Amino acid sequence: MAGEPIKMAVDSLIYFMKSLPPQSKFNIYLFDSHYSSYYPYSVEYNETNVADAIKRIKNERFGFGGTEIYRPLEAVFNTKCDILFPKVVFLLTDGYVSDKESVIRLIKKNSKNCIVNALGIGSSVDTDLIKRSAKAGNGYS
Secondary structure, eight states: OSSHHHHHHHHHHHHHHHHHHHTTTEEEEESSEEEEEEESEEEEHHHHHHHHHHHHHHHHOOOOSOOHHHHHHHHHHHSSTTSOOOEEEEEEEEOOOTTTHHHHHHHHTTTTTTTEEEEEEEETTTTHHHHHHHHHOOOOO
């Protein structure tokens, strides 16, 4: 992601961070041609953790590769879920993926244990990917 789409994605992510319900947990996975997560496991939603995440988001450098969604989603789905905290994923992307059908199958396969909401950022986003990902994940686009 680069330019205006990345600014919109950063603003959206910060908005999501500030809108999480009290007593929830969160983690952030970044992806381009590689992926990483901010924390090794989901952390409690509190003032300290949110401030840390927002600071990291604002200092992040984006736009260095492709849009590889499958592996980070697989990592999210394979992360142990706390039964008291249902797993809800907000997928933000500005691009296309070469393995769209695999991504959608992966989301559908995990839809019993997780809700996936998808948000497309910018004019070059694959709207079919966004709509079908949300539908497969019993979420919204």
